[in-house]
Amino acid sequence: MKDMSVRSDFPIMDRLIHDKPLTYLDSAATSQKPAVVIDALADFYRNNNANVHRGIYTLSEESTLAYETARVKVANFINAGSEEQIIFTRNTTESLNLIAYAWGRDNIKEGDEILITPMEHHSNMIPWMLLCKEIGCKLKYISINEDGTLDLSNLDELISENTKIVSLTHMSNVLGTINPIKQIIEKANKAGALSVIDGAQGAPHLPVDVIDLDVDLYAFSAHKMLGPTGVGVLYGKEKILSAMSPFLGGGEMIDEVYEDRFTTKEAPWKFEAGTPNFADVAAFGVAIDYLDDIGMDNVRQHEIDITQYALDQVRKIDRDITVFGPKNLDIRGGVLAFDFPGVHPHDVAQMMDWDGVQIRAGHHCAQPLMRRLGVSATARASFYIYNNQEDVDRFIDSLKKGGEFFGDASR
Amino acid sequence: MMPQDEPKFDELYRELILDHYRYPHNRGVLEKPDVDMQQHNPVCGDEIRLTAIIEDGTISQIEFMGQGCSISQASASMLTDRVTGLELTDVDALSVEFRNMLRGDDPDEQMMQDLMALQGVSKYPVRVKCAVLAWDTLQKALKLK
Numbered sequence: 001m002k003d004m005s006v007r008s009d010f011p012i013m014d015r016l017i018h019d020k021p022l023t024y025l026d027s028a029a030t031s032q033k034p035a036v037v038i039d040a041l042a043d044f045y046r047n048n049n050a051n052v053h054r055g056i057y058t059l060s061e062e063s064t065l066a067y068e069t070a071r072v073k074v075a076n077f078i079n080a081g082s083e084e085q086i087i088f089t090r091n092t093t094e095s096l097n098l099i100a101y102a103w104g105r106d107n108i109k110e111g112d113e114i115l116i117t118p119m120e121h122h123s124n125m126i127p128w129m130l131l132c133k134e135i136g137c138k139l140k141y142i143s144i145n146e147d148g149t150l151d152l153s154n155l156d157e158l159i160s161e162n163t164k165i166v167s168l169t170h171m172s173n174v175l176g177t178i179n180p181i182k183q184i185i186e187k188a189n190k191a192g193a194l195s196v197i198d199g200a201q202g203a204p205h206l207p208v209d210v211i212d213l214d215v216d217l218y219a220f221s222a223h224k225m226l227g228p229t230g231v232g233v234l235y236g237k238e239k240i241l242s243a244m245s246p247f248l249g250g251g252e253m254i255d256e257v258y259e260d261r262f263t264t265k266e267a268p269w270k271f272e273a274g275t276p277n278f279a280d281v282a283a284f285g286v287a288i289d290y291l292d293d294i295g296m297d298n299v300r301q302h303e304i305d306i307t308q309y310a311l312d313q314v315r316k317i318d319r320d321i322t323v324f325g326p327k328n329l330d331i332r333g334g335v336l337a338f339d340f341p342g343v344h345p346h347d348v349a350q351m352m353d354w355d356g357v358q359i360r361a362g363h364h365c366a367q368p369l370m371r372r373l374g375v376s377a378t379a380r381a382s383f384y385i386y387n388n389q390e391d392v393d394r395f396i397d398s399l400k401k402g403g404e405f406f407g408d409a410s411r
Numbered sequence: 412m413m414p415q416d417e418p419k420f421d422e423l424y425r426e427l428i429l430d431h432y433r434y435p436h437n438r439g440v441l442e443k444p445d446v447d448m449q450q451h452n453p454v455c456g457d458e459i460r461l462t463a464i465i466e467d468g469t470i471s472q473i474e475f476m477g478q479g480c481s482i483s484q485a486s487a488s489m490l491t492d493r494v495t496g497l498e499l500t501d502v503d504a505l506s507v508e509f510r511n512m513l514r515g516d517d518p519d520e521q522m523m524q525d526l527m528a529l530q531g532v533s534k535y536p537v538r539v540k541c542a543v544l545a546w547d548t549l550q551k552a553l554k555l556k
Binding site for chain 2: 344345346347350351354361362363367370376377405406
């Protein structure tokens with residue numbers, strides 16, 4: 001496995017947890033931050049802080065420039081045609097809610113259908129459920145195969161003239177499945193449905209080209225890709241964004257306001273009501289630069305290598321460990337959710353914590369998927385650019401140790 | 412930032428807890444129970460169902476079913492042992508004392524008996540709700556009665 005040699009860029013990696021070196025394996029939940037991003041945030045507050053889009057004064061101009069430059073960087077990062085197609089939100093969840101609220105309410109009627117999958121994060125389910133409850137539309141699901149891939153055999157029947165939105169995850173945060181989104185987007189677009197991709201696990205780990213995908217709307221979060229918390233992105237096609245109603249109302253999003261009416265700014269500012277999270281967005285721009293320097297193809301290759309190594313090592317453990325999701329690394333990202341027979345995921349995570357290994361245990365905000373897998377919870381390790389072979393080795397050692405500790409319970 | 416006392420592995424996973432997890436007591440569902448209550452922890456999916464028979468203000472029989480981590484299941488098993496034969500008013504007092512212990516208070520050891528084994532959980536704020544789930548279920552069940 002080629003070492004990314006970036007680990008030393010991440011100050012938190014020097015931390016000890018219970019006197020053991022930190023083994024951070026929960027990047028699917030949130031990523032760690034390189035020093036350049038942490039410094040950029042502090043520098044911004046020390047040197048440039050002022051509200052954006054306001055002043056004729058130097059600080060506000062600098063602040064606005066940092067905010068809008070980050071928009072350009074994000075646009076380039078996913079090959080959007082223009083930075084005006086990049087809306088800043090709080091997170092992926094807010095981006096998806098924005099679509100359901102602003103596009104959904106104008107375009108969805110009673111009896112219309114929204115097509116999603118059983119491997120969606122709750123954030124790509126509940127906004128549609130809320131919309132269906134309000135309007136009376138119907139939520140339908142693409143089926144899922146045993147191996148954790150989507151069953152697309154009846155996709156042509158599932159996408160009908162009643163289908164108004166097709167929304168799915170680029171990559172599952174539990175199974176690691178990388179979905180064939182280009183193929184599904186093409187069918188959705190052809191049927192006249194809005195194509196929406198939850199890219200929370202996509203943009204941080206895979207090269208994304210929204211023009212090549214021909215996707216209508218693509219949502220992701222900064223904090224999962226080395227950036228600060230509190231910044232989300234919604235990319236949209238120009239014609240869709242310009243026709244869309246606003247989301248939240250208030251300052252920043254308006255053009256002219258009278259006592260009885262108002263006009264809005266153009267997209268994307270139309271969707272950014274109130275003082276935006278400009279300091280974090282500015283630091284997010286630095287995170288994008290950092291990822292650009294590494295190159296997303298290299299990020300992807302590293303995750304293929306480390307996930308393959310981890311899968312091989314888990315298989316060597318003399319236990320009946322179930323690893324969920326596809327085995328083929330061409331369609332699997334750096335997520336390893338598993339079931340350890342006789343040991344509950346909470347106990348697995350607790351044991352590992354003593355060894356400094358930080359993994360996630362729970363339903364991963366995907367309760368319907370958990371039911372399909374026949375478990376109430378799973379333990380999950382997930383990888384990113386700063387993880388190396390030693391991390392996997394410590395994870396495996398800890399897993400074996402825990403197995404021995406709880407051994408009698410699993411027999 | 413770091414906790415003052417570094418928690419120890421075996422302070423949480425006491426042998427008694429592991430025994431109850433491996434070989435749970437009173438596991439099952441009673442027929443025609445006076446109370447039947449199910450609760451779950453939405454964060455982790457732990458589930459506990461309690462069925463009990465109440466005679467003259469006393470829990471004469473109680474069984475639990477459920478799934479979840481060792482702490483949640485062991486706690487349920489220990490609860491059934493401890494409250495069998497107790498008057499409801501005593502159950503109420505015990506429940507309060509148990510919760511206080513998990514919040515970090517010094518418990519009345521004579522009152523707690525075996526439940527003392529769960530005291531170590533109080534050092535793990537995330538796991539406290541695992542230990543309390545069965546008691547939440549019981550409290551809800553008895554209030555509804």
